[in-house]
Amino acid sequence: MKIINTPKExxxxxxxxxDAGKSIGLVxxxxxxxxxxxxxxxxxxSENDVTIVSVFVNPTQFGAGEDLDSYPRDIEHxxxxxxxxxxxVVFHPEPGDMYPAGYGTYVSVDSDMTKVxxxxxxxxxxxxxxxxxxxxxxxxxxxxxxxxxxxAQQLAVIMRMVSDLNMGIEIIPCPxxxxxxxxxxxxxxxxxxxxxxxxxxxxSRSLSAAKKLIDAGERDVKTLRDEISRIISCAPDADAExxxxxxxxxLDECGGRISGKVLIALAVRFGKTRLIDNIIVNI
Amino acid sequence: MKIINTPKExxxxxxxxxDAGKSIGLVxxxxxxxxxxxxxxxxxxSENDVTIVSVFVNPTQFGAGEDLDSYPRDIEHxxxxxxxxxxxVVFHPEPGDMYPAGYGTYVSVDSDMTKVxxxxxxxxxxxxxxxxxxxxxxxxxxxxxxxxxxxAQQLAVIMRMVSDLNMGIEIIPCPxxxxxxxxxxxxxxxxxxxxxxxxxxxxSRSLSAAKKLIDAGERDVKTLRDEISRIISCAPDADAExxxxxxxxxLDECGGRISGKVLIALAVRFGKTRLIDNIIVNI
Numbered sequence: 001m002k003i004i005n006t007p008k009e010x011x012x013x014x015x016x017x018x019d020a021g022k023s024i025g026l027v028x029x030x031x032x033x034x035x036x037x038x039x040x041x042x043x044x045x046s047e048n049d050v051t052i053v054s055v056f057v058n059p060t061q062f063g064a065g066e067d068l069d070s071y072p073r074d075i076e077h078x079x080x081x082x083x084x085x086x087x088x089v090v091f092h093p094e095p096g097d098m099y100p101a102g103y104g105t106y107v108s109v110d111s112d113m114t115k116v117x118x119x120x121x122x123x124x125x126x127x128x129x130x131x132x133x134x135x136x137x138x139x140x141x142x143x144x145x146x147x148x149x150x151x152a153q154q155l156a157v158i159m160r161m162v163s164d165l166n167m168g169i170e171i172i173p174c175p176x177x178x179x180x181x182x183x184x185x186x187x188x189x190x191x192x193x194x195x196x197x198x199x200x201x202x203x204s205r206s207l208s209a210a211k212k213l214i215d216a217g218e219r220d221v222k223t224l225r226d227e228i229s230r231i232i233s234c235a236p237d238a239d240a241e242x243x244x245x246x247x248x249x250x251l252d253e254c255g256g257r258i259s260g261k262v263l264i265a266l267a268v269r270f271g272k273t274r275l276i277d278n279i280i281v282n283i
Numbered sequence: 284m285k286i287i288n289t290p291k292e293x294x295x296x297x298x299x300x301x302d303a304g305k306s307i308g309l310v311x312x313x314x315x316x317x318x319x320x321x322x323x324x325x326x327x328x329s330e331n332d333v334t335i336v337s338v339f340v341n342p343t344q345f346g347a348g349e350d351l352d353s354y355p356r357d358i359e360h361x362x363x364x365x366x367x368x369x370x371x372v373v374f375h376p377e378p379g380d381m382y383p384a385g386y387g388t389y390v391s392v393d394s395d396m397t398k399v400x401x402x403x404x405x406x407x408x409x410x411x412x413x414x415x416x417x418x419x420x421x422x423x424x425x426x427x428x429x430x431x432x433x434x435a436q437q438l439a440v441i442m443r444m445v446s447d448l449n450m451g452i453e454i455i456p457c458p459x460x461x462x463x464x465x466x467x468x469x470x471x472x473x474x475x476x477x478x479x480x481x482x483x484x485x486x487s488r489s490l491s492a493a494k495k496l497i498d499a500g501e502r503d504v505k506t507l508r509d510e511i512s513r514i515i516s517c518a519p520d521a522d523a524e525x526x527x528x529x530x531x532x533x534l535d536e537c538g539g540r541i542s543g544k545v546l547i548a549l550a551v552r553f554g555k556t557r558l559i560d561n562i563i564v565n566i
Contacts, residue, residue, distance in 0.1 A: 007449050104394030105447035111387030138449040164388035166421040
């Protein structure tokens with residue numbers, strides 16, 4: 001497996017692969033890889049000749065006071081995990097390689113979909129995400145890019161960007177990977193104290209309970225939200241930031257009753273740690 | 284020559300060309316083609332296997348109260364002129380094809396370079412330009428794109444975007460083409476009344492006078508600006524919006540004396556018509 005550190009080198013590598021008729025899959029990550037990332041890499045490796053995993057803690061998607069500096073990093077582990085999952089390249093640039101002096105260009109989805117859910121408490125987050133992802137798409141010349149459904153709003157925003165800007169890349173959504181107790185895998189789970197970690201599965205438990213009600217015929221948003229809220233409040237340290245029902249991928253708010261493809265999304269704080277989780281149901 | 288009307292068809296055409304190993308040149312225009320456009324098309328045709336000319340009056344680069352509705356259009360003439368200059372494809376989409384319902388993504392260069400010169404009176408203009416140009420680059424899969432130096436700030440902003448977003452496309456700047464009396468060719472020249480048209484060459488005359496002073500050793504910005512201003516004021520209907528000296532392509536303001544690669548840029552109004560012109564000198 002190759003480790004590439006600069007956009008220029010990766011562009012040259014990708015061009016050589018394309019010229020040789022090879023297909024390229026990209027798995028954009030912020031590193032500290034877990035089994036969720038590994039599932040994306042494996043899927044890419046099974047569908048493309050070459051798989052590139054980017055490991056870059058992207059400063060432009062962190063707001064003031066967020067966890068840019070404390071975000072966990074372990075590039076040696078990441079290279080081992082990426083290679084084991086089938087990656088051909090780890091792309092690991094420095095911030096100054098991605099945003100050199102004089103940098104000034106941003107890609108943003110300016111519609112409501114970036115202002116709701118996580119966008120409400122993180123107003124510049126998605127602009128940073130779409131900017132770095134647009135750059136990574138260009139540098140890697142990828143045919144396909146793999147994103148976890150864990151970040152469902154990010155996935156919807158990226159699908160919007162790709163469609164709006166006529167980017168010739170296929171976005172492949174991949175299912176959430178969970179710990180044995182149901183907690184969605186996330187690099188930020190390492191922030192949890194042992195006590196918080198014990199309580200954290202309330203997110204997935206509340207979503208499973210909602211799914212069970214929906215399977216039994218429940219369609220009323222208030223009833224479903226109340227049940228989710230009730231289960232989350234069983235965790236004494238949980239502070240729910242939002243519990244929302246939105247169409248997917250347009251992210252329009254559901255009215256009184258759910259129908260069609262519906263995202264049920266949660267953000268819950270445990271102390272300083274903010275966890276998100278979701279399910280998408282088809283009605 | 285082919286006429287293609289939808290992004291989807293052009294993407295498919297471009298992909299087939301790339302798969303066949305052909306190089307693609309793109310000439311983005313708003314139509315009403317004149318000899319300036321023809322020079323870009325000829326240059327592209329001489330440097331690429333396939334030349335695509337886009338003809339699209341892009342609504343997102345016009346501000347409220349600007350001339351979107353009255354901007355001159357003549358697609359039949361444009362097709363004839365593009366073919367005569369060597370184009371293989373005219374791409375002529377409708378606004379709804381480029382910005383379908385739910386559209387929400389914009390590419391913007393947010394640094395000072397879009398806020399000076401024309402950006403001062405047209406605050407959303409360059410965001411519209413970079414957005415449509417990014418879309419056209421993606422749809423056309425072009426290897427090279429050709430832009431006239433007439434819109435020098437646009438050229439600098441696009442070069443910035445291409446570098447910042449790691450777009451794998453070469454930007455080819457092309458010299459200004461002028462009428463016999465020196466007026467820079469522009470589709471907007473058709474707005475001028477006969478009396479205004481007679482006065483309009485003061486822009487190029489003032490720039491030539493400045494160039495002559497520079498060639499004779501003058502470096503003082505105030506002296507050069509005064510001379511340009513004096514010549515423009517000889518035209519009774521001319522109203523200078525700006526006369527500026529800036530580094531190219533960074534567009535930083537020159538101090539008291541010029542040095543290096545310097546853009547001397549003018550915007551002058553004649554009634555409702557706003558004309559721009561410039562020279563780039565190397566000192």
